[in-house]
Amino acid sequence: MRSALPLIVITGLLLAAGVAQAADPVVTNVRTAQRTDGSGLVDILYDLADADSPTLAVAVQLSADGGAHWNFPVLHMTGDLGSSVAPGADRHIVWDVDAIPERINADQVMVRLAASDRGILHKPHAPRNVAITDWSAVNWSDPATWERYARAEMFLAMAASMWNQQYMNDPVIDRIKAVNPDVKVIGYISAKTAQLSGAPAGSNTFWHEWYVRTRPYWVYTTTGDTAQDWPGNVILNILDPACRTAMIETVIDFQRTSANHFDGILWDYFNYGLWVYDGLTNVSGQPDMDGDGIAHLQDADELVAYRNAQVSLITALRDSLGEGFIQVFNGQRAYSDPAFAALADGLMYEIFPTLLFTQPNMKTALDPAYPFNMYAARSWLRTANGGPWIIMSNPWRTQYTNTSGGTSYVLSGNQWRAVAMLMDGYASWNSHDGSTFSYTYGWTDNDICVGEPLGPPVYDGNFIRRDFQFGRIELEWKTGRYPDPFNYRIWSLGELVEELAVPYHFP
Ligand SMILES: [Ca+2]
Numbered sequence: 481m482r483s484a485l486p487l488i489v490i491t492g493l494l495l496a497a498g499v500a501q502a503a504d505p506v507v508t509n510v511r512t513a514q515r516t517d518g519s520g521l522v523d524i525l526y527d528l529a530d531a532d533s534p535t536l537a538v539a540v541q542l543s544a545d546g547g548a549h550w551n552f553p554v555l556h557m558t559g560d561l562g563s564s565v566a567p568g569a570d571r572h573i574v575w576d577v578d579a580i581p582e583r584i585n586a587d588q589v590m591v592r593l594a595a596s597d598r599g600i601l602h603k604p605h606a607p608r609n610v611a612i613t614d615w616s617a618v619n620w621s622d623p624a625t626w627e628r629y630a631r632a633e634m635f636l637a638m639a640a641s642m643w644n645q646q647y648m649n650d651p652v653i654d655r656i657k658a659v660n661p662d663v664k665v666i667g668y669i670s671a672k673t674a675q676l677s678g679a680p681a682g683s684n685t686f687w688h689e690w691y692v693r694t695r696p697y698w699v700y701t702t703t704g705d706t707a708q709d710w711p712g713n714v715i716l717n718i719l720d721p722a723c724r725t726a727m728i729e730t731v732i733d734f735q736r737t738s739a740n741h742f743d744g745i746l747w748d749y750f751n752y753g754l755w756v757y758d759g760l761t762n763v764s765g766q767p768d769m770d771g772d773g774i775a776h777l778q779d780a781d782e783l784v785a786y787r788n789a790q791v792s793l794i795t796a797l798r799d800s801l802g803e804g805f806i807q808v809f810n811g812q813r814a815y816s817d818p819a820f821a822a823l824a825d826g827l828m829y830e831i832f833p834t835l836l837f838t839q840p841n842m843k844t845a846l847d848p849a850y851p852f853n854m855y856a857a858r859s860w861l862r863t864a865n866g867g868p869w870i871i872m873s874n875p876w877r878t879q880y881t882n883t884s885g886g887t888s889y890v891l892s893g894n895q896w897r898a899v900a901m902l903m904d905g906y907a908s909w910n911s912h913d914g915s916t917f918s919y920t921y922g923w924t925d926n927d928i929c930v931g932e933p934l935g936p937p938v939y940d941g942n943f944i945r946r947d948f949q950f951g952r953i954e955l956e957w958k959t960g961r962y963p964d965p966f967n968y969r970i971w972s973l974g975e976l977v978e979e980l981a982v983p984y985h986f987p
């Protein structure tokens with residue numbers, strides 16, 4: 481067994497940005513040897529130093545291809561790894577290779593260690609199918625936050641959060657990318673509304689500027705009221721080219737003048753027509769974008785103009801910020817309109833899989849015979865910027881009575897990861913804090929490595945199976961409906977590493 485150069489989480493680059501000085505963790509002298517006493521145990525020894533941190537979070541990463549990919553499963557390791565390892569010489573991890581069902585040639589495996597003094601475990605995951613959706617007001621001054629958000633492949637952030645005055649000169653995205661240069665950071669932008677909360681001077685810098693610049697283009701209702709689609713969100717008249725210009729120019733100005741340069745934006749959202757929340761109580765009448773007295777959803781030419789305006793918005797942004805600027809779409813139009821989806825680098829499926837897909841919704845989403853299934857949708861998208869990205873997210877909370885009689889919560893991200901493993905999408909976890917539309921950071925309780933897929937999924941009656949370099953997934957349809965559509969099992973090197981069969985789950 482060879483020892484690769486140890487990986488040390490990059491904190492030095494963060495210091496250059498003016499953060500208070502602190503000592504970085506340092507891993508040195510990594511040694512590995514398989515015992516010759518017949519036990520097959522592999523000893524991994526290393527020295528761990530950090531002048532100002534009493535404990536460190538240490539994760540092991542393995543490579544079976546000479547260091548090209550660090551995606552080999554980490555199973556049956558004990559000792560000095562995990563969230564609380566004290567610095568010192570000769571830290572010791574024991575790898576019980578013979579406990580793994582599949583035979584492993586430990587001589588072919590390289591090891592490296594990731595140490596964090598901010599409590600973040602940089603465990604590997606493969607395939608690379610992890611996203612973060614967080615539209616809350618995150619504290620971007622906390623270095624632990626940078627490391628935490630850097631673990632994903634794609635991060636859907638609230639643009640207004642990083643484009644607020646507080647972070648205008650603070651390169652938060654660069655700090656995240658200092659930990660993981662490959663993460664794509666995408667900013668949330670409204671495709672059709674302004675927030676009333678942005679009206680006062682001194683409110684969020686981006687939302688205030690957006691409010692001021694789009695104020696001439698408010699939509700009114702058939703009864704002359706201010707049109708809103710959500711409490712506090714005024715609908716903007718994107719049929720007016722000047723409105724679209726105001727929106728695009730605001731994005732461009734912040735992208736260029738702020739220290740935070742996004743890889744792209746998430747348009748929230750594009751439907752065939754305006755959707756208005758039916759819980760709105762303080763707005764009378766129906767939106768009327770063209771002001772002809774006919775309500776939006778009953779006005780055929782207004783609906784056509786609205787759809788054309790969406791395309792104009794997208795192409796104008798691309799003309800300004802270039803082909804390389806990623807555009808991800810939320811909303812049902814792109815889920816079911818291939819020509820429109822072809823304008824997108826990615827799709828975000830919000831409240832997955834409850835929108836668009838007919839019941840049984842989850843089974844429909846993965847049904848190759850359904851014209852708008854997720855494999856098909858993925859094939860419509862642009863690939864020039866490293867995509868396509870299909871992101872599945874859902875903040876709703878699912879609980880059930882488990883086999884012990886207690887209450888368990890389903891980690892929907894773990895469910896969506898099972899889907900992502902089949903159709904090469906991206907699963908997004910959520911904190912599931914219980915608030916209905918709160919898109920907040922969540923993470924898996926079980927990092928999984930099975931490597932890259934070896935072929936397409938295989939459908940066999942009630943089962944779908946897909947094989948990977950180091951494992952497989954097996955999905956078995958149950959109701960086919962969210963929130964309990966299927967059972968699944970994930971195997972890594974012949975070992976069952978995750979199973980959900982409500983009311984049973986493992987681990
Ligand atoms: Ca430290």
Ligand SMILES: [Ca+2]
Pocket residue numbers: 768769770771772773774775776779782
């Ligand atoms: Ca009208």
